Amino acid sequence: MLPQELVNVIVAEVEAKVDLEACSLTARSFVTPSQRALFRKKSLQWDSSSRIAPAFERALSLIEGHPHIAIHVRELTIDVPKFPASQSILAAVLRTMNNLERLGINGHAQDWDNLVPELKDAILNVISLPSLRRLHLLRISSLPISVLFHAASSVGVLSLNLVTPLVPRDISLNDGDNLNVQLGTLILPSCLTTPALLQVCDFFLRLQNLQRLSIQMQSSGHHRTIITSSSQSLVHLKLDCAAFLTPLDLPPLPNLQTLSLSLAKAVDNDRAHLPTNLSNTIASLPTHSPLLQRLDLTVCVPRVEMNPVWDPDSPPFPLFQQNDSSPSTSTSTSTSYKDQSALPCLRSIHCHLEYSEPSLDRTGMYFGRATTRFVEAMRAKFPAAHRDRILSVGRAERKSKIDYFEHLP
Structure with missing residues (x-):
């Protein structure tokens, strides 16, 4: 029997899904490293023309039958469905994810308030995970400032694209309420596009250790305000x-x-x-x-x-x-x-x-x-x-x- 360390090295060199599935059937010592590679990066997509989200139901059924699989998922990309029943299923899936390092959310231009409460709670809990380092939000409307502040205070990499903050903001922030110093990368391809939106998200102007910034130029010049606020740390x-x-x-x-x-x-x-x-x-x-x-x-x-x-x-x-x-x-x-x-x-x-x-x-x-x-x-x-x-x-x-x-x- 091969030593487990050698098995891990062998499986680490395998990339194709069909080959990893074959490895998982080879011997018991191959099961865990193969499943770790198979489930490390997953995507749960939703067809916006459909009222159901079968991918979410299959994922929940798989995890309920094999709870250990959720441990292996480190990178997850999800579409947010528009129907409450499917949102509740997605929330149940997210509640099983305790080791995520990267999360991408496509809100399909939905208002945050239109999401079922259990899904909003599940998303906030995932953002709070100590393991989560990268968070990418796409097409979410009326996102409360408290959620944005929580996200920017929790992860090292944050991207916001077509994300509209909710005005007025739902929390009171003082000048001394600085963000967590671990936020080192901020990506804003199409977000905070007006001085008014930047004003309600002024905590982005108090980043302590921002080294990477990606931003879109605006005629208002607000991009310069963001750049200037981190001018001493940007690399x-x-x-x-x-x-x-x-x-x-x-x-x-x-x-x-x-x-x-x-x-x-x-x-x-x-x-x-x-x-x-x-x-x-x-x-x-x-x-x-x-x-x-x-x-x-x-x-x-x-x-x-x-x-x-x-x-x-x-x-x-x-x-x-x-x-x-x-x-x-x-x-x-x-x-x-x-x-x-x-x-x-x-x-x-x-x-x-x-x-x-x-x-x-x-x-x-x-x-x-x-x-x-x-x-x-x-x-x-x-x-x-x-x-x-x-x-x-x-x-x-x-x-x-x-x-x-x-x-x-």
């Missing part, structure tokens, strides 16, 4: 700049190492320009992010049939012009752009071309030509970075909205 910042019509105007970010900018560029086939606000942002990098190590730039073109010709007369970004005193060819790994002392820690720049519409075939001549043009354009904008081999340019696949939770930490 990674990701911004969805849309058409970049509003100046970014970043505050000093003395510890920032990674800056990711995404542009939804409305271009035409004849000539494509990068927005002036992008040029200004890159020019200000040495001022607000002197320790920057990596810059990511994603340009999203709206239609797959477009093959924009990037403006050949567009000058390089001044910070990355060729230094005429440097050799034309260089194998040095040190930076040698125009002012290398401005960003002494910069080691990589990554530029990606992305299409907002899905396509079945991204390998044909058309996409190859579009990518080639984009590569040439980015090399022209970052000539010194290209020469110094810290620039990479290519095409990126648009993340599917269907598998939204799969793209989150």
Whole structure:
């Protein structure tokens, strides 16, 4: 008989579900590690066109017949059904989950108050689990401020997308009521989109140890308020700049190492320009992010049939012009752009071309030509970075909205 430690190592290398199921039938020593892998990550989905949720009923029946299975579930993604009976079944499933590390909830645009009480209690209990580290909320309306505060105080990673806080808030918070210092990652792709909503959730402006922030730019400028509140601790910042019509105007970010900018560029086939606000942002990098190590730039073109010709007369970004005193060819790994002392820690720049519409075939001549043009354009904008081999340019696949939770930490 193989030692259990060796069995665990063997099963840990197996990924396919059918293979794990076969392992669980091999011998008794294989059952627990196989089930641990099989049930570690589960999803309970609901068809919004149906009045029943059979997946929830099957899950509850399985757990009631084999209670130990719930122990193995560490990552759970759930759809919230609209009918009370199905919500009650989902609540019963959640009550068995005591070891969850990650929870994703799609509320399907339902009001929190419309959920049955036992489901709301079950969700709050899961959020309170000491093991829960990552919480992702999608499409929930009228979410009480007390729930948001509880979530932000309990987990290390929190994402809120199309989540509407309930105004006015249902709890009284003092300036001294700071959040738990373990919240290190905050993702706000489409949430707190107005100053009024940010005001009722002002506890997000008192984060003590936020290192990663992903946020969408707003014309109101509220994104800058959130960035400024954690400017001393931020290490990674990701911004969805849309058409970049509003100046970014970043505050000093003395510890920032990674800056990711995404542009939804409305271009035409004849000539494509990068927005002036992008040029200004890159020019200000040495001022607000002197320790920057990596810059990511994603340009999203709206239609797959477009093959924009990037403006050949567009000058390089001044910070990355060729230094005429440097050799034309260089194998040095040190930076040698125009002012290398401005960003002494910069080691990589990554530029990606992305299409907002899905396509079945991204390998044909058309996409190859579009990518080639984009590569040439980015090399022209970052000539010194290209020469110094810290620039990479290519095409990126648009993340599917269907598998939204799969793209989150």
